[in-house]
Amino acid sequence: MSKTLQPTTLSIALTGSGGAGVMTAGQILLDAAAHCGLYGLMTRSSGPQIRGGEAAAMIRLATQPVQTPGDRFDLLLALDFENVERFAAELPLDSGSLIVVDPAAGEVPAFLRASGAAVASVPMAKLAKTIAGGRVAMIALGILAKLTGLPESSIIAAIAASIGRKKPEAMEASANAVRLGASEAPDGGVARLALPAEPRSHPRWSITGNEATGLGALRGGIKFVGGYPITPATEILEWMAGALPQCGGVLMQAEDELASINMIVGASYGGLPSLTATAGPGLSLMIETLGLAVASEIPLVVIDVMRSGPSTGIATKSEQSDLNIAVYGLHGDAPHVVTAPLSIADCLLTAQWSVHLAETLQTPVIMLSDQSLGQTRAVIDRPEDVEFAGKRLVLEGDPTNYQRYAQTESGVSPMAIPGTAGGQYTADGLTHTPRGAPSSQARDHVEQMDKRQRKLDRFDFGAHWAEIDGDGDLAVLTWGSSSGPLREAVAAARAAGIQVRLIALRLISPTQPERLAAALQGVKRVLVIEQNHAGQFWRYLRAHYALPDDVVPIHCPGPLPIRPGEALAHIQQGALA
């Protein structure tokens, strides 16, 4: 497997079970690396047990920002091998990798031996026992410090900042264990990253996609959230439960998703920008009321953190398979907006933009995030602030002859916020007249349908609709989180002399035919790459966009991530035209 794809990154996996503290150790490693000026990200995998189960922390460190897990692991540190076969497909190793094991863990499992990786033994459990209060995970961190080149002091500082705060008395033991681990680490075997000599000038953050979404929502001006717990979106609600009230807003846990969506319709009708966060099964429940919001022209944002489906599926794994329901799920003709963030950092911008769009266009916006963005923690450059100037058009001034659903050129009509004298109207899912009275007249039906379509058609979504770069007659078309591995693959392809354009859509609906046509000027072959079984994005493009004749759809479902190397192989294949 070529290493040229990721010369400046290092991928480390930690496995262990039953209270070993693998996730926490991985987090500490990432934190330490961040404080040394490195970038990186961490994903996790675990068994079905709520506590004590087998767990894997997967960390990628880099000297430049990375957005996606790499193709392989340079290093696997196994505290034990309990049920580690569970992670076999997620831990690609090869003859260039190093596995550090505790001999007490027993024989190295076949799938690991088959990789050809080198194996080094360190009796971590025994070493931990030589220190009063010493823990195996701390020994492991010491070993990792030595192998990766991170100073022991950075690890110890990271421990102090996390576990150390809760248990200061354990710090001495932890620090000693780290030092002991470092001194007992095997020699070499792993290429180290060059640590930056000076501190980074650009401020950086350590953040998950779910947290970035919450922050973006706050920036967009959300003031009400009604939500119901569901994996993998619950963290958005829990983060906003703390932050939103401090920003003048309110969050309520609803009894279910039907209540959530109806609550935010109510709050928005009352004038507050409103949002909920859910996953596929929850979105399914919200569909009817989303139609109500479209018909009654009530702004709201629904964050869908997509997970592997259908039905209950695999709740802790990622997939991009809710595009169909987000775009087509509503009964009747019910145009609305669907967006999709392109990276963890982009969750902030896209959430903020989604609020702006919802309020400006008085319509629901469904933002298709996913588990790989939502629950991965990454060290990123602090995103640039963006100003979205849009706000809700409300009735102001003279209310004489006010018509809530008046025909306007833009299609957006002023909304009377309850409390505004003279603006009283009844919001309705029934087909209505411009004044808002129920109507079964053909003319009203067509006029209002035209109005709601027109407001989306005539709106200038601007440059944010997609990220486009590169040249050449080969283009890669993708959306949402797939952009991460593709960006890395495209960079590698270009470095190898392949000209390729990358077009990553942030706006799924409404379509932008002229813009895509301009982006595809001169393109002869298009690769459409996405993470679902049925090729939902590809079929959507075929239905609504003009594409060159030569389209190669590449779609594979979750739960495994699309690796940059796989994507590069597709691009190289595509370039042989």
Place this chain on the structure above:
Amino acid sequence: MSQVQQHDQIPSFDSVAEFFAQALAIEVEAAERYTLLADQMEVHNNREIAEIFRKMAAIESEHRDEVARRAGDALVAGRPVNFSWTAPDGPETTELEQLHYLMTPRQALMLARHNEERAVSYFEAIAATATDPAIAGFAREMAEEERQHVAWVDQWLLKFPADEPGWDEDPDPPLYSE
């Protein structure tokens, strides 16, 4: 103090065979419960404790087989005549809520020891109140056997030092799978 069903009613038996049938039910349940506990600990990657519980299950199974021989034809369809599946847990059965996924070998053995001691008290109580001297005699024998089990567990316990503080610390937060 909880008023839920306690096994504090000392049963009386009409025959020796009935006594052994009840004793058998106790051993069967104890063995099955240890297997259940072993499975739980195995699923949670605590192999050391799982092994301890499997050993205890094996010991109880042996005891069960022996008692089954003595019970002989007192059993109807493998169980005592007046047996009810809805009776409280037997005196030798570990309470399910006593487990912790990080429990130490010492704690597991103390649970086992507690079970054996309760069994001792149970059989001693029967011996003390039985009107049939044969039943009383067999009850005393059972009590003695259980006492031997206590001693045996005590020996086993010697291998394990006192629990260290922080035995139940898990730096990782709970996870979810749905």
Place this chain on the structure above:
Amino acid sequence: MNMIPTEVRALKPADYKSAVKPVWCPGCGDHSVLVAFQRAMAELALPPEQVAVVSGIGCSSRIPSYTSCYGFHGVHGRALAVASGLKVARPDLTVVVASGDGDGFSIGGNHFLHACRRNLDLTYIVMDNRIYGMTKGQPSPTTESDWDTAIAPGGTGLSPFHPLVIALASGANFIARGFTGDVGGCAKLIVDAVRTPGFSFVQILSPCVTFRSDQQKAWKSLVREAIVPETDDPARAARRLMTDDGFNLGVLYRGKRLPYQPRPSDNLTPSHFESEFAI
């Protein structure tokens, strides 16, 4: 009980357990509910293939695959609806519904009302731990108002409601409460619930060892066998349940409603109806 077995098989509790090992945390009350269920089924001598266990989503709802009965692990909150359809379609089966306080009383609240009202011959076991365990600790409708969680810092400020009162007011015919610290007692209640025709609701207090480790000890000292014998008078039951502190165990109400079971009225073929259209 719904079915007289044509042959009495010597069924033991072990016959009702599948080979799948539960992933519940060691110490979780749900383990005791599973044991109680197995014992109850053995006591009732119901062949496992004649029993269906229907559940929703959550830790408690994992139970069907741990039994050797027919199981249905549905979507969140809808177990009662699925079970209702199953029971009407197959009145010969014994249908047991299992869920938790979040699944059953929050998202499942509406279906709870109507299942009680409809009074089909079902047994509904709710494993109540006053928390959302599976999603890591959000408050449920039975959580105390001051219980601190990430999603409701400082507590919801909302009074928990009384599921047993709701069951009574909605028409449930059998209402009982158990505690997992008494496995035999829970088994007895399940036997009684299944034997009693109509909608039988059993709330089993089942402590969550991970998110509410305080509960096991606290509840053990708070529960008691209900001092007052069970009643069949809804008004008396209403008063008792409204003043109940949530820790009285046993059968608290046993009504006399006949179970609802719609049946076909005849066995004609569709062609019988052509005359309606013939000119």
